[in-house]
Amino acid sequence: MEILKHDLLIIGSGIAGLRAALQAAYTAKIDIAILSKVQVMRSHSVSAEGGMSAVLYPDKNNDSLELHAYDTIKGSDYLADQDAVELLVQMAPIEVRFLERIGVPWSRLPDGRMYQRPFGGMSVPRTTFAADKTGFFIMSTLYQNILRFDNIKQYHEYFVTKLIIENGEFKGVTALDLKTGELKLFLAKAAIIATGGAGKLYRFTTMAHSSTGEMLGFALRSGLALKDMEFVQWHPTALVPSGILVSEAARGEGGYLINKQGERFMKRYAPQRMELAPRDIVSRAILTEIAEGRGFVHEESGMGYVGLDLRHLGEGVLTQKIPFITELAHKYVGVDPLEEPIPVRPAVHYFMGGIHVDTYGRVLAPDGSWVRGLWAAGEAASVSVHGANRLGSNSLSECSIWGRLTGEAAAKYAMEAPTPATDERYIKAAQGEESRIFDKLLHKETGGISVYELRGRLQDAMEQHFGPYRQESTMKEGIPKLLKIREDFANVRVEDGGRVYNQNLKDALELDGMIDAALAVAYGALARQESRGAHYRLDYPKRDDKNWLKHTLAFFNGGQIQLSYIPVRITKWTKFEERKY
Amino acid sequence: MPTLTVKVKRFDGKKSWWQEYKVDIKSRRISVLDVLVKIKEEQDPTLAVRYSCRMAICGSCGMVINGVPRLACQTLLTEIKDDTITVEPMWNHRVIRDLVVDTEPNFEKLRKVKPYIIRDLKEIYESDREIGQKPEELEKYYNFAYCIECGLCMAACPVVATNQRFLGPMALAAAYRWSADSRDQGWPVRAKIVDTDEGVWSCHLAYTCSAVCPRGVDPGFAIQLVKAALMRRAKKL
Numbered sequence: 150m151e152i153l154k155h156d157l158l159i160i161g162s163g164i165a166g167l168r169a170a171l172q173a174a175y176t177a178k179i180d181i182a183i184l185s186k187v188q189v190m191r192s193h194s195v196s197a198e199g200g201m202s203a204v205l206y207p208d209k210n211n212d213s214l215e216l217h218a219y220d221t222i223k224g225s226d227y228l229a230d231q232d233a234v235e236l237l238v239q240m241a242p243i244e245v246r247f248l249e250r251i252g253v254p255w256s257r258l259p260d261g262r263m264y265q266r267p268f269g270g271m272s273v274p275r276t277t278f279a280a281d282k283t284g285f286f287i288m289s290t291l292y293q294n295i296l297r298f299d300n301i302k303q304y305h306e307y308f309v310t311k312l313i314i315e316n317g318e319f320k321g322v323t324a325l326d327l328k329t330g331e332l333k334l335f336l337a338k339a340a341i342i343a344t345g346g347a348g349k350l351y352r353f354t355t356m357a358h359s360s361t362g363e364m365l366g367f368a369l370r371s372g373l374a375l376k377d378m379e380f381v382q383w384h385p386t387a388l389v390p391s392g393i394l395v396s397e398a399a400r401g402e403g404g405y406l407i408n409k410q411g412e413r414f415m416k417r418y419a420p421q422r423m424e425l426a427p428r429d430i431v432s433r434a435i436l437t438e439i440a441e442g443r444g445f446v447h448e449e450s451g452m453g454y455v456g457l458d459l460r461h462l463g464e465g466v467l468t469q470k471i472p473f474i475t476e477l478a479h480k481y482v483g484v485d486p487l488e489e490p491i492p493v494r495p496a497v498h499y500f501m502g503g504i505h506v507d508t509y510g511r512v513l514a515p516d517g518s519w520v521r522g523l524w525a526a527g528e529a530a531s532v533s534v535h536g537a538n539r540l541g542s543n544s545l546s547e548c549s550i551w552g553r554l555t556g557e558a559a560a561k562y563a564m565e566a567p568t569p570a571t572d573e574r575y576i577k578a579a580q581g582e583e584s585r586i587f588d589k590l591l592h593k594e595t596g597g598i599s600v601y602e603l604r605g606r607l608q609d610a611m612e613q614h615f616g617p618y619r620q621e622s623t624m625k626e627g628i629p630k631l632l633k634i635r636e637d638f639a640n641v642r643v644e645d646g647g648r649v650y651n652q653n654l655k656d657a658l659e660l661d662g663m664i665d666a667a668l669a670v671a672y673g674a675l676a677r678q679e680s681r682g683a684h685y686r687l688d689y690p691k692r693d694d695k696n697w698l699k700h701t702l703a704f705f706n707g708g709q710i711q712l713s714y715i716p717v718r719i720t721k722w723t724k725f726e727e728r729k730y
Numbered sequence: 731m732p733t734l735t736v737k738v739k740r741f742d743g744k745k746s747w748w749q750e751y752k753v754d755i756k757s758r759r760i761s762v763l764d765v766l767v768k769i770k771e772e773q774d775p776t777l778a779v780r781y782s783c784r785m786a787i788c789g790s791c792g793m794v795i796n797g798v799p800r801l802a803c804q805t806l807l808t809e810i811k812d813d814t815i816t817v818e819p820m821w822n823h824r825v826i827r828d829l830v831v832d833t834e835p836n837f838e839k840l841r842k843v844k845p846y847i848i849r850d851l852k853e854i855y856e857s858d859r860e861i862g863q864k865p866e867e868l869e870k871y872y873n874f875a876y877c878i879e880c881g882l883c884m885a886a887c888p889v890v891a892t893n894q895r896f897l898g899p900m901a902l903a904a905a906y907r908w909s910a911d912s913r914d915q916g917w918p919v920r921a922k923i924v925d926t927d928e929g930v931w932s933c934h935l936a937y938t939c940s941a942v943c944p945r946g947v948d949p950g951f952a953i954q955l956v957k958a959a960l961m962r963r964a965k966k967l
Contacts, residue, residue, distance in 0.1 A: 175855045187782055188790065191782050192782075195783060196785060196787055196788070246860045247855075250847065250861055252847045252913065252914075255863075282876075289875070289877070290846075293904070296846065297844070357788065358784060394785075480804070480806065481806075601772070643775075645775050647827075649742075650826055650827040653776065
């Protein structure tokens with residue numbers, strides 16, 4: 150087996166991972182490797198459309214760091230850690246300007262400053278954007294800037310199968326090289342996990358095929374904890390029936406949501422902010438309209454939907470500010486937004502939860518101790534700045550900021566730490582992985598169950614039992630289904646017997662991790678007997694600060710998910726208002 | 731709805747063959763990628779296809795569909811009138827397996843043209859300066875910044891087909907994009923790299939690159955702009 154050594158491994162290549170790589174490469178002359186299961190520039194961050202929040206011009210926009218923090222904390226339904234939010238708002242303008250200096254083509258005002266648009270839950274326009282392909286432009290700029298540094302090596306299409314952690318210290322990973330089908334052992338002084346979200350736990354999602362979230366499951370297996378996994382964000386406007394995202398920028402630029410009667414129904418749910426209320430509120434409003442018969446019905450899929458009406462915005466706004474939305478609507482649903490409303494409904498979009506980390510992105514064990522040498526950033530981590538509900542455009546800021554912070558910290562750590570020894574124990578661990586993957590999974594002689602059939606069952610169970618409206622009885626029926634899927638995975642059949650670019654095998658390995666990540670969502674949701682942000686319980690429709698103003702931690706204990714709780718860090722926002730918009 | 735016949739050119743590392751699949755569809759408003767994923771998940775899990783975003787922005791699923799280099803996710807059945815679809819891997823690339831090709835040589839060519847802002851590195855990484863850019867300065871390079879590095883232009887280029895060393899439309903368009911950015915000071919460095927046989931002078935103006943670009947980048951035009959700047963010995967783009 151090939152053994153590869155680097156100082157710092159970055160697992161995942163979205164905005165958080167690439168930003169971390171750049172900062173680490175500039176900070177120290179260390180040997181950095183990016184491992185990505187996709188080609189490095191193709192991560193799901195490219196699909197982010199709307200923009201990146203930051204208080205850039207406080208005087209001109211009548212904005213302040215204080216106000217950005219307040220909006221974020223209120224938007225989070227008070228579950229965000231306030232010290233982390235303070236760091237977010239303070240660093241966001243610094244990061245937007247950094248991205249400006251490395252070449253992001255931000256949309257501009259006539260005087261050369263950056264344009265900012267309104268976004269849901271934000272009191273003033275503070276979302277910086279590059280048309281409506283902001284994520285793509287940031288990704289492309291970061292990726293090309295990576296090419297400046299010869300101390301960054303890119304491993305395209307390397308699927309990490311296991312984290313090796315020993316005595317509370319990171320040691321390395323095993324990864325499957327998809328192009329050759331060989332398993333390799335990577336030893337390193339430090340690592341940053343930046344593998345993104347887990348949209349594919351559900352059937353209807355805005356996320357890419359690659360956003361499967363298996364690393365969250367692998368993290369559980371290596372003894373790490375996941376935080377607040379029950380908080381899953383449904384984005385209000387995804388195209389029917391594909392789930393392709395229609396950015397909040399459409400509403401930021403003035404788009405309306407209308408029901409079958411042509412009514413702007415948001416006036417009944419959020420009379421002041423209307424279409425620009427936070428996502429949890431708008432998504433539930435749309436689902437209520439559909440449930441009460443005021444939605445449209447999509448003929449082929451049977452899905453209910455409402456209309457996103459952009460007709461009044463005019464051609465100028467559509468072609469200058471939101472050209473991608475116009476293109477996507479035209480291409481994938483055959484609708485010209487100047488002529489008719491776009492059919493949309495809520496879809497899984499973002500996981501507020503993720504790997505348990507502290508304010509600086511250091512990965513914490515269930516007992517709160519730092520796993521030395523290990524960081525996590527971006528959607529894969531839960532810092533937590535989003536709490537129970539993320540505001541649109543805060544994620545690009547988060548990814549960029551915590552990419553930078555973890556990149557810098559990990560590089561400094563790697564400069565001091567000793568080179569990992571090629572210990573027999575790590576080789577044994579890797580050989581165990583080889584046996585699990587190639588002997589047991591790839592060459593299993595059984596009839597078995599198709600990977601895709603089982604994954605479909607997982608997605609259906611999550612949609613049915615852990616969707617935007619939850620209650621104890623349905624969730625209690627859902628958990629045995631997930632446990633059965635866990636059990637049935639032992640009989641999964643990899644039909645592709647080859648080694649080279651065996652996606653069928655990769656898909657099976659993904660599914661294995663997805664099931665554990667799904668269980669963390671399920672147990673967290675069942676236990677939390679309140680409604681807060683994106684977690685809505687029909688049987689407990691009110692927020693309960695007395696009992697539930699706390700973060701959930703999920704971790705494995707004897708192969709079973711166990712939960713514990715830790716307090717929310719509160720600095721100066723101590724008035725827990727009811728969220729009215 | 732009709733039954734589609736999908737003919738896929740396959741490769742397993744040793745031999746190459748054509749395989750036919752029959753697929754029942756409910757609607758034509760689905761993409762060729764949707765059809766290939768359906769085949770993979772319901773009929774033949776051994777079919778290798780690279781894909782991710784399914785919304786024409788990640789650049790994974792370039793392939794040759796009915797004789798034209800295209801993104802599978804951006805090609806809807808509504809645009810293909812025929813009920814037979816022929817799919818092969820991108821031309822001018824080494825095939826790894828089935829529809830998956832090695833695009834890493836493209837990325838190495840991209841690296842050669844220094845695709846990033848060239849100016850004081852300390853200023854970039856340690857200052858908090860906002861450089862600023864007027865809308866008209868943005869316009870100058872904006873269209874060329876849309877490149878998703880899918881490699882379709884490289885697949886379509888007749889010069890790439892015969893001259894492995896040619897930097898090709900993807901990297902040369904990037905050379906223009908970065909040099910034309912008002913924040914950049916790197917044109918003198920990049921001019922030396924592209925003013926060569928491997929650079930812009932090998933372009934024969936076939937413009938197939940621009941014809942197939944799924945994001946309308948127009949690399950052919952970028953190359954001509956670079957040639958013009960070299961001819962007039964421009965100090966700045």
